[in-house]
Amino acid sequence: MPLMDDNPAVTRRPIGREGLAAAARYALVCLAAYLCGSRFTALFHGESAGMGGLWSVISGIVVLQSTSRDTWKSAGVRVFGTAIGAVVSGGYLVLLPFSPLGMAFSIGVTVLICHALNVPEYGRLAALTVAIIMVISAANPALNPLLNAALRFCESGIGAAMAVLVILLWPRGDGGRN
Template sequence: MRGQVQYITITVQYLLVSLLAYLGAYYLTGSISGTPIMTTTGALWSMVSGIVVMQETRQDTIDNAWLRVLGSLVGAVMSGLYLSFLPFNPFGMAIMIGLTVLICQELHIPGHPRLAALTVGVIMVISFLNPDLNPIINAGLRFCESVIGSAVAILLIAIWPSEVGSPEE
């Protein structure tokens, strides 16, 4: 019985993180960009951040959120700078991802260069798909959406009465 309750708890936690992160970013991005594709893409990015941040314990969720936000900041700055001077190019994107991973390693953000690299890729592809979007606004929105998803995960895990984790624990 305890295992079933924990399965339901975990399911509801992920359901709530997904919904709240999506809606939070949907309204933020929608108030700034206004286009349905950008609004939905931003909401999706926030939801992904919230899900990625959720871990088995409260402390692990908080630690993961911090690294997610820091990695997203590095990725947003790198891609925003690149796109301020150069248009999207797959080779440029690959180089920026490499530089972003290197910077994360130098800043001792182990295990999370992949999230920073994903942030670079998402921002650069979104700029390619929407060339009229200011690259700094694009990067800023993606960073804010990562923060929203991470904050929702932290808030939920802080007020939830049990840890996220496997029912076998």
């Protein structure tokens, strides 16, 4: 079996300033998103505050891109996709309790809505939102489904906002506008 050093397709490069800056941006987005998301959620539902922080972190990671333009575009996809998923899962949970079949059905409906709205690329993030909301409702049956959906939407917005803020305040070395 050949070693990595023997493979001409694999080249090692030093990390460099931009690699260190990218890692620092991700770390900063995650820290800010977790702190803001968990504290925000704790105001309304302390039991899911940790999950709220995590959902904000996930959103921040998903949204943060290497350029300002791509980060803004990703933030729009994230927020709109999350809104679709929150509406579908919140609506389902108002009518019926959590079930794996209900979650699968809601994810299918969510993806269909994204296609019907001609935004199929939003389907993946909208589906993730449905899954998060449904599982949190299963873990916290006393949590009002509409509050759950609203919190998850806000947490996603918090994470997206942290990513946009970091890329605006600390763009790539070339200005990050590519």
